Amino acid sequence: MNREDVPAWILSLDKESVEFIRKFVINSGSLKEIAKIYDVSYPTVRARLDKLIQKIELHSKTEDVEFVTMIKNMVIDERLSLETAKLIIDKYRNERTDG
Known part of the structure; x- marks a missing residue:
């Protein structure tokens, strides 16, 4: 593999x-x-x-896009807090659905 x-x-x-x-x-x-x-x-x-x-x-989750995956990886690597990541991802998804 x-x-x-x-x-x-x-x-x-x-x-x-x-x-x-x-x-x-x-x-x-x-x-x-x-x-x-x-x-x-x-x-x-x-x-x-x-x-x-x-x-x-x-x-x-297959629906995640590259940006969201990058943010999640930053949380796993402890470069970003989970709370901050959630805020960023929510804002990103809201803008994608509004726009």
């Missing part, structure tokens, strides 16, 4: 997140097993999975 064939949501993940997914799959999706592996509580693993789901969903 070529890099350009890899979905954007996978490329947006850091190494830790990819490793978490790998362990999750290998352990048949058992959060209890993942909690043991990381030596943390079940709620901690659940919270981490929820955050990972949000990251994946963020990059899975």
